[in-house]
Amino acid sequence: MNKKIGFIGCGKMANAMIEGILRSNLISPDNIKVSARTEETLKKIKSKYKINTTLQNGEVAEFADIVILAVKPDLYSSVINEIKTKVKEDAVIVTIAAGISLNDVENFFGRNVKAVRTMPNTPSFAGEGMSALCPNASITEEDLARIERVFNSFGKTEILEEKLMDAVPAISGSSPAYVYMMIEAMADGGVRLGVPRDKAYRLAAQAVMGAAKMVLESGEHPGALKDNVCTPGGATIEAVATLEQHHFRGAVLAAMESCYEKTKALSNPKK
Numbered sequence: 001m002n003k004k005i006g007f008i009g010c011g012k013m014a015n016a017m018i019e020g021i022l023r024s025n026l027i028s029p030d031n032i033k034v035s036a037r038t039e040e041t042l043k044k045i046k047s048k049y050k051i052n053t054t055l056q057n058g059e060v061a062e063f064a065d066i067v068i069l070a071v072k073p074d075l076y077s078s079v080i081n082e083i084k085t086k087v088k089e090d091a092v093i094v095t096i097a098a099g100i101s102l103n104d105v106e107n108f109f110g111r112n113v114k115a116v117r118t119m120p121n122t123p124s125f126a127g128e129g130m131s132a133l134c135p136n137a138s139i140t141e142e143d144l145a146r147i148e149r150v151f152n153s154f155g156k157t158e159i160l161e162e163k164l165m166d167a168v169p170a171i172s173g174s175s176p177a178y179v180y181m182m183i184e185a186m187a188d189g190g191v192r193l194g195v196p197r198d199k200a201y202r203l204a205a206q207a208v209m210g211a212a213k214m215v216l217e218s219g220e221h222p223g224a225l226k227d228n229v230c231t232p233g234g235a236t237i238e239a240v241a242t243l244e245q246h247h248f249r250g251a252v253l254a255a256m257e258s259c260y261e262k263t264k265a266l267s268n269p270k271k
Helices: 012-023 039-049 057-063 073-083 102-109 122-126 141-152 162-173 175-192 197-218 222-229 235-245 248-265
Strands: 005-008 032-035 052-054 066-069 092-095 114-119 129-135 155-159
Touching (some): 005 012, 005 057, 012 122, 012 129, 032 039, 039 052, 052 057, 092 102, 092 141, 102 114, 114 141, 122 129, 129 162, 141 155, 162 175, 162 248, 175 197, 175 248, 235 248
Parallel strands (some): 005 032, 005 066, 032 052, 066 092, 092 114, 129 155
Antiparallel strands (some): 114 129
């Protein structure tokens, strides 16, 4: 892809995206520039990825055709105020922060800009990210195809209406944390039963990955896939019954509701 990508901010999510973009050979390292607050952070980034770095957000804005704002929600207003006169006229602004709407971005810029609201997740590090994308009215089909290509370089994408974007962290943005907790608990259970810990983690993690792949590739309802594992009178249905008794699904639903409410609350500091 013959475009330059800039990251303003370089936390965990930005690192995951850069890792995926470079692994896929979508663009060369010379076509990526990153800004951060400290020389120490930039030194680590430059050493690891061999990309351009700077302490000046404005330099990234002037450099990039795609500007990815990888800062916390409460910093969006000040960062955009810093770069709004320096971004290229046709640049695409990409947000990855929970609670920042497309209208917020345009208000911060004080004019119409090309913007795509996104919500990626950290499995992008492994090339298995899941990202939701929502373009504003100024984005052309060509622009959107280009942004999809960037995000598909480290996983999969779905285009959603903006009214659904605050639900995405609960479903795919934050949910890797829930899954890691489940894998850890499964491994602890294995250790309790005498399985060496390293083997228990591999057994649990591969089972989760395989189950997810079955959902994605078989086209069957997750409930039907669950039923296929449950032999009448067998061990699996006993385990499923115990999970139900301990409100497993209810706990997941409650966690997602908490995540959603927090996502909505994150928009408050910008008002």
